[in-house]
Amino acid sequence: MxxxxxxxxxxxxxxxxxxxxxxxxxxxxxxxxxxxxxxxxxxxxxxxxxxxxxxxxxxxxxxxxxxxxxxxxxxxxxxxxxxxxxxxxxxxxxxxxxxxxxxxxxxxxxxxxxxxxxxxxxxxxxxxxxxxxxxxxxxxxxxxxxxxxxxxxxxxxxxxxxxxxxxxxxxxxxxxNPEDLPEPLFKLTLEDIPGIGENMARRLYRSRIQTVEQLYNLAPKHMRKLWHNVTGERLWYALHGYDVQAPAAERGMFGHGRVLPPESRSLHGAYEICRLLLIKAARRLRRGGYYCAGIWLWLSIRDGSWQGKHRLPIVHDDQAVLAGLDRLWARVRSELPRTMTVFRVGVTLMDLSPADQRQLDFLEDDDRARQKWERAAGAIDRLNAKYGRTVMSLGMWKPPAGGHVGGKISYTRIPTAEDFW
CATH class of the missing domain: 3.30.70.270 (Reverse transcriptase/Diguanylate cyclase domain)
Structure with missing residues (x-):
């Protein structure tokens, strides 16, 4: 290195x-x-x-x-x-x-x-x-x-x-400059080092590592052991001035989350926004050239959270992912009171596979139906791309107050113009 x-x-x-x-x-x-x-x-x-x-x-x-x-x-x-x-x-x-x-x-x-x-x-x-x-x-x-x-x-x-x-x-x-270091680092707290969050800092404190100087003086393998993976060892080399190149991250999921406006904090309002977010995620899935085999749903509710997963056939069309959401939402209705307040929602399409490597599930025997719904999704995508906005969708398209369904900017993902359609 x-x-x-x-x-x-x-x-x-x-x-x-x-x-x-x-x-x-x-x-x-x-x-x-x-x-x-x-x-x-x-x-x-x-x-x-x-x-x-x-x-x-x-x-x-x-x-x-x-x-x-x-x-x-x-x-x-x-x-x-x-x-x-x-x-x-x-x-x-x-x-x-x-x-x-x-x-x-x-x-x-x-x-x-x-x-x-x-x-x-x-x-x-x-x-x-x-x-x-x-x-x-x-x-x-x-x-x-x-x-x-x-x-x-x-x-x-x-x-x-x-x-x-x-x-x-x-x-x-x-x-x-290299000759200036490491003294400036020793003036920092552990939490000032990128990659050391609140949980990792607590782990270091429990190991009696309380300063950046103590961290700096560890051995690389000790850092790997503390992190339970190679990330700790990479951080050691980075802090010691080596040119560390992290491996390129592979796409693992497509998802969206949103804080709900007050008028949408019922189970019904939360479902409607989850449906719109999931359609946005499926659009991104298709633009990225992927299929998915699972859906994950998360709700922030009063005094806690609710989450669930549902397996899908290998799909990328709106009808299939919305059917998965309906299965999950049936569980929500059965497990949560009808008057439950929902503050935030998140939906994720996971277990991805490239579009050119799709493996059909012979037990499902749904290839004819899937091809029909994929053609419908492709036609909807082309119409929306032609007009630069959502002119057609599967089901009603009524964004909540504040808009930005699927177009929210996180600090780690930069949306495209299509995310705002």
């Missing part, structure tokens, strides 16, 4: 991305504390993103609205606009590519680049030109923080540290 002798990676993270896009697009929001929420008109939800002005009051992402208002009474709550954030993301990528090639887009607001020889010798002019290009061609209210180091993991950590330098938040730049 190669250990770079100089800086090679640039990691860029946009500051408060959703909120800063809102401020860039609406002059009334500039300079004010802004919180982006799933939908307007209720306090029973959370802030999914907040501006640097809101962060200064202690507001954090995924914080309850009432708690955010206690910390910052003047916070302005703005309903999310996922398609706006998608278009802003694409615009920003195009501008970045005009300055430096993008190596990997990590999420809606994070990406990494490889430095050329000039950037390795003197990265500051490169970063200045990059930020100036974004400010001039997109806007000054969408800022970014940059970390530069020998590998991607260290550059990401530097980016996070630089973002919160001193009392200032955002628009940071921090460069960690």
């Amino acid at each position: 190669r250990k770079p002798e100089t800086i090679e990676r640039l990691y860029l993270d946009f500051d408060g991305f959703f909120a800063s896009v809102e401020q860039q697009c609406d002059k009334e929001l500039r300079g004010r504390p802004v919180g982006v929420v799933p939908f307007e008109g209720t306090d029973r939800t959370c802030v999914i993103a907040c501006s640097k002005e809101a962060k200064a009051f202690g507001v954090k992402n995924v914080m309850n609205v009432n708690e955010a208002r206690q910390l910052c009474p003047d916070i302005v709550l703005v309903p999310q606009k996922p398609d706006l954030y998608r278009r802003a993301h694409n615009t920003l990528l195009a501008e970045i590519e005009s300055v430096i090639p993008i190596d990997t887009v990590k999420s809606i607001d994070e990406l990494t680049c490889r430095l050329d020889d000039g950037g390795r010798r003197d990265p500051v002019p490169l970063v200045d030109r990059l930020k100036r290009t974004l400010a001039n061609n997109v806007g000054t209210h969408i800022t970014s923080s940059v970390g530069i180091a020998a590998n991607r993991q260290l550059a990401k950590i530097a980016c996070k540290v630089g973002k919160k330098a001193g009392e200032r938040y955002g628009n940071g730049l921090l460069i960690w």
Whole structure:
């Protein structure tokens, strides 16, 4: 495994991305504390993103609205606009590519680049030109923080540290040359290291590993043992400056989740939204060239959750996956009270196989019916693609208040234009 002798990676993270896009697009929001929420008109939800002005009051992402208002009474709550954030993301990528090639887009607001020889010798002019290009061609209210180091993991950590330098938040730049390390790492907490979440941190504490320095001084095999897999060993090499390349992830499922608006928090309302989300997932399944053999349903309910799985024949048409949902929903109705409140739903199509490797189930003997429904699904997809929106669907198409069925932006998946049809 190669250990770079100089800086090679640039990691860029946009500051408060959703909120800063809102401020860039609406002059009334500039300079004010802004919180982006799933939908307007209720306090029973959370802030999914907040501006640097809101962060200064202690507001954090995924914080309850009432708690955010206690910390910052003047916070302005703005309903999310996922398609706006998608278009802003694409615009920003195009501008970045005009300055430096993008190596990997990590999420809606994070990406990494490889430095050329000039950037390795003197990265500051490169970063200045990059930020100036974004400010001039997109806007000054969408800022970014940059970390530069020998590998991607260290550059990401530097980016996070630089973002919160001193009392200032955002628009940071921090460069960690190999000769500077590992001392800056030892000033961090375990939770500051990407890949160490709350559960992993507890496991480390139970093993009497309480500081990054203690973690750094472990042996690679010890790290693997603590993580119960090779991820821990990869993290060891990354922290020690090696150029670690994680294997490409394989597609494992297609799914969607959604916080329900108040008027849809009944079993009936939850079912209708699950049905729309599942159709969206099946569309993505077909566009990706896959079949699935299972469906998973999850409900967040009062005092807990409900989940269930149902096996499917190897399918990708709407009729088949909706039939699976109906089977699962029959269990929901039998196991939960009719008056149960549902706060959030999630549906997932799993057990994937490539479309060109489909194996028919001879016990089902449903190939004729499946081909008929697949032709119907293909015709629906072509009509929707022609008009750029949902003009035809299997069953009623009535998105709930706030819209964005299947077009929600997570920080790990960037939706396409088709997801908003």
